[in-house]
Amino acid sequence: MEFFERFAVPHPSPMIYASMVAIGLVVIGIVFGITYFKKWGYLWREWFTTVDHKKIGIMYLISALLMLFRGGADAILMRLQLSSPDMEILDAQHYNEIFTTHGVVMIIFMAMPFIFAFMNLVVPLQIGARDVAFPRLNALSFWLFFAGAMLFNISFVVGGSPDAGWTSYFPLAGNDFSTSVGTNYYMIAIQISGIGSLMTGINMITTILKMRAPGMTLMKMPMFTWSAFIANVIIVFAFPVLTIALLMGTTDRLFATNFFTTTNGGMDMLWANFFWVWGHPEVYILILPAFGLYSEIISTFSSRNLYGYKSMVGSMVLISLLSFLVWTHHFFTMGQGALTNSIFSVTTMAIAVPTGVKIFNWLFTMYKGKIRFTVPMLYSIGFIPLFTVGGVTGVMLAMSAADYQFHNTMFLVAHFHNTIIPGVVFAMLAGLTYYWPKFFGFMLNEKIGKWSFWLLSVGFVLAFFPMYITGLDGQARRMYTYSEATGFGPLNLMSFFGAALMAIAFVTIVYNILYSIKNSPRNIGNDPWDARSLEWATHTPVPEYNFARLPQVASSEAYWDAKKNGHKLFTGELKDIHMPNNSGVPFIMGIIFFVAGFSFIFALWVPAVIALIGIFACMALRSFELDHGRHIHVKEIKEIESQYEGGAK
Amino acid sequence: MKELFPAKQVMGLVFSLVLTLVALLVHFTDMSFAVGMTILLVTAFIQAFLQLVVFMHAGESKDGKAIYTNVFYGFIIALVTIFGSLLILIWDM
Amino acid sequence: MKLDHTQPLEYSTDQNQLNILGFWIFLGAEIMLFATLFTSYFIFEGRTGSGPTPAEIFEITPVLIETFVLLTSSFTIGLGVHAMRLGRKNAMLTFFGITLLLGLVFLGVEIYEFMHYYHVGATYQTSGFTAGLLTLLGTHGAHVTLGLFWGLFIILQVKKRGLTPENANKSFIFSLYWHFLDVVWIFIFSFVYLKGMM
Numbered sequence: 010m011e012f013f014e015r016f017a018v019p020h021p022s023p024m025i026y027a028s029m030v031a032i033g034l035v036v037i038g039i040v041f042g043i044t045y046f047k048k049w050g051y052l053w054r055e056w057f058t059t060v061d062h063k064k065i066g067i068m069y070l071i072s073a074l075l076m077l078f079r080g081g082a083d084a085i086l087m088r089l090q091l092s093s094p095d096m097e098i099l100d101a102q103h104y105n106e107i108f109t110t111h112g113v114v115m116i117i118f119m120a121m122p123f124i125f126a127f128m129n130l131v132v133p134l135q136i137g138a139r140d141v142a143f144p145r146l147n148a149l150s151f152w153l154f155f156a157g158a159m160l161f162n163i164s165f166v167v168g169g170s171p172d173a174g175w176t177s178y179f180p181l182a183g184n185d186f187s188t189s190v191g192t193n194y195y196m197i198a199i200q201i202s203g204i205g206s207l208m209t210g211i212n213m214i215t216t217i218l219k220m221r222a223p224g225m226t227l228m229k230m231p232m233f234t235w236s237a238f239i240a241n242v243i244i245v246f247a248f249p250v251l252t253i254a255l256l257m258g259t260t261d262r263l264f265a266t267n268f269f270t271t272t273n274g275g276m277d278m279l280w281a282n283f284f285w286v287w288g289h290p291e292v293y294i295l296i297l298p299a300f301g302l303y304s305e306i307i308s309t310f311s312s313r314n315l316y317g318y319k320s321m322v323g324s325m326v327l328i329s330l331l332s333f334l335v336w337t338h339h340f341f342t343m344g345q346g347a348l349t350n351s352i353f354s355v356t357t358m359a360i361a362v363p364t365g366v367k368i369f370n371w372l373f374t375m376y377k378g379k380i381r382f383t384v385p386m387l388y389s390i391g392f393i394p395l396f397t398v399g400g401v402t403g404v405m406l407a408m409s410a411a412d413y414q415f416h417n418t419m420f421l422v423a424h425f426h427n428t429i430i431p432g433v434v435f436a437m438l439a440g441l442t443y444y445w446p447k448f449f450g451f452m453l454n455e456k457i458g459k460w461s462f463w464l465l466s467v468g469f470v471l472a473f474f475p476m477y478i479t480g481l482d483g484q485a486r487r488m489y490t491y492s493e494a495t496g497f498g499p500l501n502l503m504s505f506f507g508a509a510l511m512a513i514a515f516v517t518i519v520y521n522i523l524y525s526i527k528n529s530p531r532n533i534g535n536d537p538w539d540a541r542s543l544e545w546a547t548h549t550p551v552p553e554y555n556f557a558r559l560p561q562v563a564s565s566e567a568y569w570d571a572k573k574n575g576h577k578l579f580t581g582e583l584k585d586i587h588m589p590n591n592s593g594v595p596f597i598m599g600i601i602f603f604v605a606g607f608s609f610i611f612a613l614w615v616p617a618v619i620a621l622i623g624i625f626a627c628m629a630l631r632s633f634e635l636d637h638g639r640h641i642h643v644k645e646i647k648e649i650e651s652q653y654e655g656g657a658k
Numbered sequence: 659m660k661e662l663f664p665a666k667q668v669m670g671l672v673f674s675l676v677l678t679l680v681a682l683l684v685h686f687t688d689m690s691f692a693v694g695m696t697i698l699l700v701t702a703f704i705q706a707f708l709q710l711v712v713f714m715h716a717g718e719s720k721d722g723k724a725i726y727t728n729v730f731y732g733f734i735i736a737l738v739t740i741f742g743s744l745l746i747l748i749w750d751m
Numbered sequence: 752m753k754l755d756h757t758q759p760l761e762y763s764t765d766q767n768q769l770n771i772l773g774f775w776i777f778l779g780a781e782i783m784l785f786a787t788l789f790t791s792y793f794i795f796e797g798r799t800g801s802g803p804t805p806a807e808i809f810e811i812t813p814v815l816i817e818t819f820v821l822l823t824s825s826f827t828i829g830l831g832v833h834a835m836r837l838g839r840k841n842a843m844l845t846f847f848g849i850t851l852l853l854g855l856v857f858l859g860v861e862i863y864e865f866m867h868y869y870h871v872g873a874t875y876q877t878s879g880f881t882a883g884l885l886t887l888l889g890t891h892g893a894h895v896t897l898g899l900f901w902g903l904f905i906i907l908q909v910k911k912r913g914l915t916p917e918n919a920n921k922s923f924i925f926s927l928y929w930h931f932l933d934v935v936w937i938f939i940f941s942f943v944y945l946k947g948m949m
């Protein structure tokens with residue numbers, strides 16, 4: 010029995026017990042359902058073993074949506090707790106756990122898979138490729154992300170959640186102050202999914218550099234592909250820093266080393282330093298693909314080519330470098346000298362310049378365009394003013410002297426939600442609506458979509474703008490309650506209403522998906538939005554091999570050229586198409602990583618060592634394996650193509 | 659036998675041995691910290707570059723430009739991280 | 752599989768070229784990985800707590816052996832790739848074998864060095880300095896260890912299946928990895944040991 014005590018939650022509450030029961034029931038329900046409908050074989054063949062970038066993209070998408078709801082539940086609990094003074098829905102410890110998991114889930118397990126979803130779904134199609142450079146590695150990336158996400162999400166029912174904030178600063182995150190296994194979960198779950206992200210970075214860069222369609226030079230790539238390219242460059246150079254920081258945090262906690270301790274030469278501030286050397290580039294990893302999506306959407310629905318293509322590319326290249334030069338702005342108050350703070354103040358303000366260039370380019374694209382107010386376009390138009398407010402408050406925070414006042418108040422919280430929600434979340438929802446028909450063969454309902462947009466926008470403003478005021482008045486972040494005398498009550502209540510509206514908006518989005526599955530027409534053609542780039546030039550839904558013949562490209566809007574200017578996209582004979590084989594190994598490695606991670610978290614050394622050996626065995630197996638892929642023959646291609654042409658779908 | 663030992667690679671080895679010996683001067687002779695560090699920086703970076711060009715054939719394929727960009731980008735960010743951190747945590751603390 | 756005979760075997764297919772470029776990008780990430788380790792080492796260099804200082808524990812002899820062994824192995828694997836391009840399978844295997852043996856010697860000396868540190872009271876838990884040092888050296892050593900297995904697998908495959916485009920590709924990529932470890936060692940040698948003993 011003693012052995013099992015370690016898995017108990019140190020700080021239980023009725024809510025956690027209820028969640029345990031709910032999780033148990035849902036798992037049983039899912040397993041029973043799949044067995045009852047005999048779907049295991051289908052799942053294994055079509056999804057668990059797939060190496061197809063489109064299916065992997067869809068799995069990322071579903072995971073991201075699930076995590077959005079997990080993180081959203083955390084958020085609404087926090088807002089409820091703060092909705093009026095001296096609330097007692099959550100105690101301090103629970104509040105700590107919830108703001109920690111909220112942050113980690115939203116950044117690492119919601120936003121990251123969301124951008125990976127779109128990179129996977131869209132990039133190979135936009136460059137006219139049949140898959141990514143390393144399809145098997147791509148599957149492994151996904152399963153590592155998924156293993157990390159699941160590991161992190163069981164923390165609150167097995168052993169306790171992390172509670173030191175998503176930034177997990179030491180010494181708070183050290184063994185002395187964080188005694189439960191929660192912070193071990195943090196270190197190891199993020200490590201596992203981070204390795205997956207790094208591999209995606211390498212994969213995508215190679216794909217984009219080497220697999221573009223004939224004629225597509227770098228400066229003829231669609232803007233989303235450019236943004237994905239730059240984001241992946243940042244991933245490749247930023248994530249190793251996180252890897253090492255997490256490794257050191259892990260050994261501090263598990264093996265009593267002195268990296269981030271306050272004794273024996275340890276330096277707690279080094280964690281903060283490394284965390285933000287990764288952390289600031291990370292926010293650009295999230296926002297750049299979002300910018301890319303907005304570029305696609307705004308140009309499609311303004312029926313114009315994107316204004317200032319070259320300056321768009323240039324500003325992103327500049328951002329990729331600058332994003333590594335600003336990290337100190339997250340800890341101006343940590344005690345370094347005025348010289349350092351001044352340098353990093355200036356670099357931080359400088360990064361607002363290329364961002365501003367992009368805003369003007371979008372405005373000029375819309376100027377004189379024929380704008381169609383579809384749902385994706387509404388999100389894009391809403392994004393511009395809202396995100397600008399986030400950027401401007403960012404520049405306020407960038408002034409190091411002023412930051413002594415703003416730092417760690419609700420003002421900061423308002424700033425980064427003001428950039429991330431209109432910036433990243435709106436982009437993801439816009440992209441979801443925009444690309445949905447390409448992958449599922451029907452459109453999402455526009456009318457419900459517009460409701461979601463307005464609910465979300467109004468909710469957002471109500472929820473976060475009051476925080477600028479309470480923050481300036483001194484309301485600290487991460488405080489689980491406040492007294493009535495502070496006067497923060499009314500504005501926090503307003504925030505709660507805003508949050509509730511946002512929650513309703515997300516429910517309407519789910520409702521929209523269900524409604525459209527049932528009611529939307531299926532005969533939408535390949536190009537329902539009258540769009541401009543290559544992903545719309547192939548069939549809907551996209552066949553396994555993407556393009557029967559590889560497209561010929563002469564500009565960044567090849568499909569538009571083909572539609573309007575008589576450009577010939579597909580020429581030449583059909584040839585056999587080489588495709589990679591499916592493999593179960595990535596999925597199995599995901600499971601082994603999960604077991605290894607779990608064992609490390611609880612310091613169970615025997616299973617940990619066995620699992621590590623398992624991982625190396627998989628790698629060795631891969632080294633000896635001969636796998637030449639398979640061919641889809643011309644006859645088969647013709648059959649598939651004729652099905653599309655006959656309009657059978 | 660001779661074709662197995664191309665002059666370029668042999669020269670590469672000789673050169674990197676020489677650079678190592680020069681670096682060792684720092685240990686075996688008396689010199690100021692500044693001079694020593696300068697020698698180390700110069701020898702280390704030349705050696706790294708030597709490996710990259712002579713042994714790793716970085717520029718040989720048509721992806722040579724991408725490869726060099728990648729490596730130099732990595733080096734720049736690496737130096738920024740190292741010196742930035744030292745500035746923040748030691749020199750200006 | 753389309754073969755392009757104007758290129759060395761390791762570049763001869765599309766997938767081979769993807770693999771090589773992909774691996775270079777991975778090395779870019781490795782540069783940052785080691786840069787982070789160097790950063791922490793430099794920060795911790797003077798933070799020895801109650802433990803020993805760098806100058807007190809470093810010994811020049813093992814470091815010299817390690818350095819010359821690794822430099823030579825970087826040379827021999829270069830010869831291995833050269834032999835491979837001449838189609839001289841046996842010569843290539845010999846050079847790869849020598850490389851791995853040298854790698855093994857390196858690892859042996861490094862283990863000796865770690866035991867020495869342990870005996871003079873510089874363990875993983877002693878201080879910020881020892882943790883930073885041992886993590887930097889240990890990560891490099893772990894890379895070498897992994898390389899030994901990987902190289903062995905490649906030798907076995909070349910033996911069994913000959914110099915196919917795939918095997919040539921793997922061998923070439925392995926050589927990149929090995930050279931890279933040598934580059935990292937040059938920096939460790941210069942900025943950990945020599946600087947520490949100055």
Ligand code: HEM
Pocket residue numbers: 176292293295296338339340357358360361364399400401402403404406407408412415416417421424425428429432433
């Ligand atoms: C105009 C560009 C921007 C500037 C000048 C800027 C500036 C800043 C500054 C100075 C801070 C630290 C404030 C403090 O801790 O007191 C900060 C925090 C933050 N920013 Fe921004 N920012 C910008 C854009 C963005 C974007 C685009 C995102 C995300 C997509 C973002 C996400 C964040 C996050 C997540 C934090 C803080 C997280 C935390 O401490 O938990 N920022 N920003």
Ligand SMILES: [Cu+2]
Pocket residue numbers: 288289292335336338339
């Ligand atoms: Cu930042």
